[in-house]
Amino acid sequence: MSTKHSKAAEKFLQDRTMAAWHNETLWMVRAKRDKMSREVPEWEELREKACQLKLYSNTHLAELLTEFEKNAAANGAVVHWAKDAEEYCGIIYDLLKSHHVARFVKSKSMLSEECGLDPFLAGKGIDVVETDLGERILQLMHLPPSHVVMPAIHIKREQVGRLFEEKMGAEKGNYDPTYLTHVARKNLRNIFLNADAAMTGANFAVASTGDIVVCTNEGNADMGTSCTPLHIAAFGIEKIVPDLNALGVFTRLLARSGTGQPVTSYTSHYRAPREGGEFHIIIVDNGRSKMLADPDHVKTLNCIRCGACMNTCPVYRRSGGYSYTYFIPGPIGINLGMAHDPERYADNVSACSLCLSCSNVCPVKVDLGEQIYKWRQKLKEIGKDNPEKRYLSAGMKALMDHPVLFNAALKAAPLVNAMPGFLKYNRLNAWGEGRDLPKFARESFNEMWKKHKIQGKEDRK
Amino acid sequence: MSSRETILEHIRRNTSQKYEYPAWEIQATDYADKISRFCDAVRLSGGEAVVLQETESLDDLVRRRFPEARHIASQMEGLACATTRPDELAAAQELDHTDVAVVEGQFGVAENGAVWIPQNVRHKVLYFIAEALVIVIDRESVVSHMHEAYRRLAGQDYAFGVFISGPSKTADIEQALVMGAHGARNCLVVLR
CATH class of the missing domain: 3.40.50.10420 (NagB/RpiA/CoA transferase-like)
Incomplete structure (x- = not known):
């Protein structure tokens, strides 16, 4: 089940030349921002003060x-x-x-x-x-x-x-x-x-x-x-x-x-x-x-609409503004859309790799990526989560909670390497859409450790 | 209930934790040579800044820099080359086709090359409508940064005021930088 964002992004990426230009041009603007910020030694003080001024004003x-x-x-x-x-x-x-x-x-x-x-x-x-x-x-x-x-x-x-x-x-x-x-x-x-x-x-x-x-x-x-x-x-x-x-x-x-x-x-x-x-x-x-009442997302109101979060966002740069369903795109748009109408704009929260670059460039310290993460946790509550991913997550949780199961799965994992593609990538594996599985190692780290195959710093001396 | 009351009521109801005003001062960079930093910053913004030499008058400088100019609008004293006294015009629109506007700024900002101009002419369009804008400031007036600039604005009475840094510009077509989007194509700051 793809989100509206990922479908629109696929369309945007069909024009490869334009998509590459879009990505590189916005990155150039981001690089200019970096240069400017480094010329101001008190840059981080400015960001902190701006954030505090906005928190004061908005409260x-x-x-x-x-x-x-x-x-x-x-x-x-x-x-x-x-x-x-x-x-x-x-x-x-x-x-x-x-x-x-x-x-x-x-x-x-x-x-x-x-x-x-x-x-x-x-x-x-x-x-x-x-x-x-x-x-x-x-x-x-x-x-x-x-x-x-x-x-x-x-x-x-x-x-x-x-x-x-x-x-x-x-x-x-x-x-x-x-x-x-x-x-x-x-x-x-x-x-x-x-x-x-x-x-x-x-x-x-x-x-x-x-x-x-x-x-x-x-x-x-x-x-x-x-x-x-x-x-x-x-x-x-x-x-x-x-x-x-x-x-x-x-x-x-x-x-x-x-x-x-x-x-x-x-x-x-x-x-x-x-x-x-x-x-x-x-x-x-x-x-x-209304946004004032939500302590998780009140900082969204700090935004001064500079666009830095868009210029730095690897997803925005490679998917374009029209891939988002809210009229403001990019990390801030994902959050503003959710704050205004979560059910309507839930498709956008997938447009984030959680790299947190946006949070790091934001001049008023809106915790953009962290907020997107929080919205994702609420998707089930508003009935907008992806059921396949929910089952996958539940499965992963069961594995992680039970070491015996986990180790058994790990042992069996290399078998996947030899599986034909249709078994690995199908409707049931939502994660596999647009992603390739890694090649599983024949031996797990755990086993290698037990067999003293892992060299620590001490051993290497 | 009026919309004003509704909005204020919603704000009060939804505001829980209150944050304090950050009274602490930023340790901002001061420039030892404010004038040269200012001139560099104006150049970076696409304009030019010159220090008026003792051997030359402002009038000479404007004539020398804009020999082709036919319509020079200025309200400044002693500028013989001015062809239009803008305050005498009834409508702002009459200033269209001004080649050069010569105006007085109050102070410059070294960090970014901006000049503060509190409206000191009848039609503020003068600052934007001319093909070239000449802003004259006192060379002693340059401050280091915007914190100092805004401290200078405290208590000032202006109907309109603007920081101008370089010419009008845009990069809206494929990020190609072009001077003269709507306002001045050239901006010259004269420090006297």
Whole structure:
């Protein structure tokens, strides 16, 4: 019984060249992250502090969010609260309608993906334009992002070239990334200048000042919010940080971990509305407050969406973002999906080799791999475990618990070497799907030890 | 019950163990030569940083570096080459087609080449819309790292502020790095 992830991964791997490119490119980003982290001697201190700051913030959310609300209001912003995706979409739609917005520009926001904002607004006849280059490419291709920071990592330049020929009047057959980027620049510049409203997410919301902080390399969030009279910013409750000093820690970690840069090109602090404009901020729960109650998984809320866990994950790199059933892929996506709806997203927990590389690169010390392990223990409880593997495990446990049985099995094991494949690899052996059995030794370590065939350090002298 | 109350009530009900605020300080790396580290960091981010020489004025420098520029927008005093006073424009959109924007930054950060700019012009789009951005800072203003930077922001009153590190960039097409995604294609920091 394969999971949806493993089936989708098989499809992804059919294009071997693309799969190899995907793997190597993300590994290159991981290597850049390593280089950056090593240039900062206090790196581990930063990670520890970031983790503690997030644990503090996420266990003082009521205090910090109300402090934020008070300060943002004093700055002239209007603060809204949305308990779920429906309310979030509704507030945005009402704002756009009451301001007669026909042209709406958006910068990247995973929250809007989570809440299905674009399809919702499209259904209401509002023209939403994603302005991050990767997001724009995907929007025009009607595809979702496959990575949180590099959304179009699975798209080739030729596809972008052909798309821009059709949608932006680009030259035929020119697939140069510089040329294509500048075609999009010109096309989107015009859209920015004529937009009626702009939307951003938030990387951080600062309780003590009411600042909304957005980090981009392209400057798209700023182009949008600098030209329009209405700025809507929305953030999930876990994006709150207590004060500006906390930002000192997070801004040092975010880009270094995510893309291997010392900092993003733009770290924008939105505090008050533009002259003559309006600034609306939406604080969104959508299941996050529920996650607070689970001590095993509360740390998932630490995540700052840098994407480092995806870049390092051997399974993500070799299976691609679309192999996961939750809209956020990789180790953090596996955990977020399970926290939101375990029955629906249980297929993803198989997409992990438990190498724990993700836990080691995470800048806010989310114990990603350890949490995936914990979710696997709960699969039976939610009726999502694999029955064949359950029997195998029960069998293994019986063997391990009974030394006589274990030794007998060990003695018999070399017989398997000579067995024909159909006996070894069949429907009953779920473990054997995609794996080869090792060749069993004729003699076990135990027996060799008893016969003094094992040389200790002492003997070798 | 309003959504605000519902959310706050859920938060309070579901929060069990509370963690303390980590008040301890990070032993952050300080740079002996902040200016040279800053210049290196700006270069790494795809920009350029120069120290203004006594023999040259800012006006001369801008003219020398951007001889082709036709539209130079700046609100700074004594910049004779400026063709547009951006604060006099009614709409932000009028700044489109600006070749060079010359703006004042408040301080630089040595570790990453970022410059803090609290909004000091009428249209903040000036920082993003020009083909080339020139940011002028005081050479004595460079701090070592972001901790120091944010300590400097404490109590500051700004409607909008931004750390800018190098030009606008993207690698969204096959991870090929391209300058000038939406904002400035070139970024020059002048330390005077």
